[in-house]
Amino acid sequence: MNPNIDQRLIAWPQTEQMQVPYQVFTDPRIFDGEQERIFRGPHWSFLGLEAEIPEPKDYKATYLGDTPVVVTRDRSGQICAWVNRCAHRGAMVCRDRRGKADAFTCVYHQWAYDAQGNLTGVPFRRGVSGQGGMPASFDMKAHRLPPLRVATYRGLIFASFAAEGEVESLEAYLGSDVCAMLDRIFGRPIELLGDERQVMHGNWKLYSENTRDAYHGSLLHLFHATFGLYRSTQQGSCRMDAQGRHSLLTATKTETKDQSATGGLRTYQEGQYALEDPSLLAGKPDFSDGTSLVILAIFPNLVVHQIANSLAVRHIQPRSVKEMELVWTYFGYADDSPEARSSRLKQMNLVGPGGLISMEDGEAVELVQQAIVRDGDATSYIAMGGRKGEPQENLVNEAPIISFWEYYRRVMKFASSTP
Structure with missing residues (x-):
């Protein structure tokens, strides 16, 4: 592997909106460079x-x-x-x-x-x-x-892999917002409930985009919107650390009823479906702050989630430029009541490779990888919420994705070009 990857290998468009060259998902030379500069570089x-x-x-x-x-x-x-x-x-x-x-x-x-x-x-x-x-x-x-x-x-x-002095302390690396959320979720002794492994035939950064993407949550995931776990009309926020590498997406149960914004969307068909077993979503809140959903993405390879009563860490493991493995580890709290533990076990069905929600994410990753295989010179267009990757107090933006790519480009030292 070559840590001195050619900066001219890729021409990153310097445009008003973020445009990501699909080459970053398909070029083995870039994948090799990532192993040196990111995974073996100054990161935790x-x-x-x-x-x-x-x-x-x-x-x-x-x-x-x-x-x-x-x-x-x-x-x-x-x-x-x-x-x-x-x-x-x-x-x-x-x-x-x-x-x-x-x-x-x-x-x-x-x-x-x-x-x-x-x-x-x-x-x-x-x-x-x-x-x-x-x-x-x-x-x-x-x-x-x-x-x-x-x-x-x-x-x-x-x-x-970095030597002492080449990377900041772990707490400084995580930043205050990430540490505060980890304090919240891991503030009680945990009990492991199990794990699953999922192979995705797609580049690891496609999944990193996905977990920083508040925009897709109520559009791709029919279950989310149908049963009110996550809707773009809910109150929520998207925050990033100072470097732009980590992101924190949160949503509360409070929702703005705006039919003009959701009318006609297939994922907003209230009253059309009902759970045969309503106990699936009948768990009591674990936290008193009203936050019903948390997706915490820590660069480069960790996602921590709270979806209702479902708690898990997701470990991203790149295998090649076009394949990754995702390891889901589910947990509850050591002092959970039998009822709380039962609720968590049921809600494990929401996520994972065949989850009622998460199944679509793996499919979306693979759909992108399949479509861009011969079009490395083409680019995506990321513009929801504006060009700057700034904190947002809404769920219809792509700010964390923009921040992710800005940081990635700096780490990989890819030069900008004017199209």
Whole structure:
């Protein structure tokens, strides 16, 4: 991979409205550059929840960008993370997604490592009967698994390839608005409820756009608007951090009845449908602030949601320029009543790969990827709410998407051009 990606590789139009070249979704050279400048660059990437590895010796294998990594707790309970690549011949060391172990052995030649990634064993290191073996200069300490810097906030585990001083502290990276929302959602001990995995045949940034897009919520998702979980006429806001990389979309149950704005839309046909089992949406609010929906997108690879009583983190894992995997991890609170837990389990059906709401997002991502495959020189047109990516007190804008692309272009160092 080349960290010095050619700035002239792409000509980003400098126009009154945001126009994104479709080449960013189809060019493998750009994908490789993203791995270096974003996922291996000065950013904090999500790896998992502390609740997934609650005890010493627990581990979880996952990905940071397209790099396989393992996050563990060592014998003392300290959280560690390292690249899942043997120091000998490059094979993946840990092949299980999760488990409990204080030693990790590569199946190829049985080089062994501890939970911190230190090399602890090399078979036939001293040869056999005085023949073969490693040279006398071989230093076990010099052949550990590549470590990552790790930091946590409210039970969420983040890691970075950047050395100390190359990226700000995790709390500074997240910013005050993001931290406040994480304080709100993770302010009580959580209980894991399960997880799902979803492969999308589309570029990871298409999903990043989707989770910053308040505009589509009541148009693409029939269930959202039909049963009042989310409508563009509700009170809500779209906020970004100072860098424009993270976004926070919120909505309340308060709604402005404006038939002139919604008449004729297929997703605003009140009274046409009813739930056969109304208990699906009968849960009691978890929070007293009236906020019924939260979509928190943390650059580059995390989404945290609250949709009614459904709580989850979504881990974006790029696989190639045209494929990604999304890992949904659902949770409730450790002190949930049986009724609250039952409600959360039911509402897991709203989201995920086959969710009553979220199913359409994967389809939308793939529809775009299929349509742009030969049109890298063409561009999108992103203009709802105006050109500037500024905070909005409404749900009919694309400000967070504009901010995302402005930040992305700066990080990737793509030059602007006049069409």
